Amino acid sequence: MEITKTVDLKMYINGEWKNATSGDSRPVINPADGKVIGYVAEGSVNDMKEAIEAARKAFDSGIWSELSAAERANYLFKIADKLEEYQEELTRLEISDNGKPFREADADVMDAAACFRYYAGLITKPDGETYHVPADMQAMVIKEPVGVCGLIVPWNYPLLMGVWKLAPALAAGNTVVFKPSEVTPITSAKLVEIFEEVGLPKGVCNLVFGAGAVVGNELVENPLIDKISFTGGTVTGKNIMRKAADSVKKVSLELGGKSPNIIFADADFETAVDYALFGIFAGSGQICAAGSRILVEESIYDRFVERFVERAQKIKVGPGHDPQSEMGPLVSSEHLEKVLSYIEVGKQEGARLACGGNRITANGLDQGYFVEPTVFVDVTSSMKIVQEEIFGPVVVIQKFKDEQEAIQLANDSVYGLAGSVFTIDGAKALRVIKKLRAGITWINTYHFTFNEAPWGGYKQSGIGRGLGTYGLEEYQEVKQININLSVEPIGWFEN
Ligand code: NAD
Numbered sequence: 001m002e003i004t005k006t007v008d009l010k011m012y013i014n015g016e017w018k019n020a021t022s023g024d025s026r027p028v029i030n031p032a033d034g035k036v037i038g039y040v041a042e043g044s045v046n047d048m049k050e051a052i053e054a055a056r057k058a059f060d061s062g063i064w065s066e067l068s069a070a071e072r073a074n075y076l077f078k079i080a081d082k083l084e085e086y087q088e089e090l091t092r093l094e095i096s097d098n099g100k101p102f103r104e105a106d107a108d109v110m111d112a113a114a115c116f117r118y119y120a121g122l123i124t125k126p127d128g129e130t131y132h133v134p135a136d137m138q139a140m141v142i143k144e145p146v147g148v149c150g151l152i153v154p155w156n157y158p159l160l161m162g163v164w165k166l167a168p169a170l171a172a173g174n175t176v177v178f179k180p181s182e183v184t185p186i187t188s189a190k191l192v193e194i195f196e197e198v199g200l201p202k203g204v205c206n207l208v209f210g211a212g213a214v215v216g217n218e219l220v221e222n223p224l225i226d227k228i229s230f231t232g233g234t235v236t237g238k239n240i241m242r243k244a245a246d247s248v249k250k251v252s253l254e255l256g257g258k259s260p261n262i263i264f265a266d267a268d269f270e271t272a273v274d275y276a277l278f279g280i281f282a283g284s285g286q287i288c289a290a291g292s293r294i295l296v297e298e299s300i301y302d303r304f305v306e307r308f309v310e311r312a313q314k315i316k317v318g319p320g321h322d323p324q325s326e327m328g329p330l331v332s333s334e335h336l337e338k339v340l341s342y343i344e345v346g347k348q349e350g351a352r353l354a355c356g357g358n359r360i361t362a363n364g365l366d367q368g369y370f371v372e373p374t375v376f377v378d379v380t381s382s383m384k385i386v387q388e389e390i391f392g393p394v395v396v397i398q399k400f401k402d403e404q405e406a407i408q409l410a411n412d413s414v415y416g417l418a419g420s421v422f423t424i425d426g427a428k429a430l431r432v433i434k435k436l437r438a439g440i441t442w443i444n445t446y447h448f449t450f451n452e453a454p455w456g457g458y459k460q461s462g463i464g465r466g467l468g469t470y471g472l473e474e475y476q477e478v479k480q481i482n483i484n485l486s487v488e489p490i491g492w493f494e495n
Pocket of ligand 1: 152153154155156157161179180181182210211212213215216217220231232233234236237239240253254255256257287288289389391417456457461462
């Protein structure tokens, strides 16, 4: 199931596969063993400019935006079919590039196909509005594409985060410049190959690889771009928002999180433990909505910690290609260092390490970027490990006295992406959820989300929403049209 020969990834600009004009490339590393599995073109500012100009020209020509919605939907349906046709290959590539276990990578590909189908269906449904105005006028609103969109994507869901942006942007009639993470470029290139295979017109989707600070920055600053849709870290997002202000670009931001998972004493105990493990250790904790702060009611706190730690220690950590692996490596050596340094900070801050805390090197994992499932207890809200996004398999467990304190601790964060409540008291569950300052919430479950529902955060977790009808609107302008039904002079001025 692993990549057997080195991949060589080119950029896709105006319908042509191209190396970087500088000839530069960067190695792509398999995080399970540290081996080079390919090389990817390292784009420059000039490469990015060329892609932006191609996307601008394609948009202004109307080659895509002036197709009927049904015609565009037809392309999107074909892309979904192709994603399924290449499911096994895409899964294998994603595992080698990102490290995630088979069942996660496989689900990502299925979700990607479903996302294209959702937006293919949605774009052909009625939209726009008409208003009751005086009878000699007709007022209406129509939706139009924003124009040329820059799509900037992180490494934790390389294929799926791209698709969450590409599907609505293309459905709405925009042209795009797609900038994947430099760490995980492989499935983006495969996806764009699929676009070519289904005959997407030249210039509609352009793919540029390279450093965020170089090609990403050009995308954000270039005045030919109408909108930036960014998913990534909050610090990068703030920087992008500042820079985009110069040309008043529309900006959507899907940023970081430090999401609370609140467990009341009356919850179904084993269900709560099970979902709490899933909430933090799925994706090796590299999920923006990860339940990285578990809040447990005092009376079951000790029992919960004991059971949670017992199960966390049994998680099978290993390469994603091994069907036995339940948790994969971290994505890169840099990220490994970052996560390990947070673990050190936690110890120095006086939190008690209940389990984990180390890089895993046994059983042939020494060349990969594996970290033990790590649990900190006896933490206080002021600690860095409680406030900052670690983005790894590291969780903090806090104690609360009552409903009010649970809400106060849950909201004590600059982030507001997600949150969950476990209790069998339905009224209490909804009371607490309504008080949570977060955009994605769950009751008695975690992580499940649907193409139909909006994805995004409150506070410093972002601006705007992906997915659902809200996600389509992010890629649409709204135009009012007022029509005079009695075509005669107004007579405002006498002469
Ligand atoms: P990152 O911010 O380092 O990079 C994200 C993307 O931005 C990459 O493609 C990178 O090349 C690009 N970039 C970096 N600097 C840039 C700049 N100055 N201008 C333009 N582009 C630039 O994030 P990451 O480490 O790849 O991903 C992890 C982060 O993503 C976490 O904080 C996580 O919470 C967040 N995330 C959020 C969501 C969400 O839906 N809210 C989903 C997935 C990941």
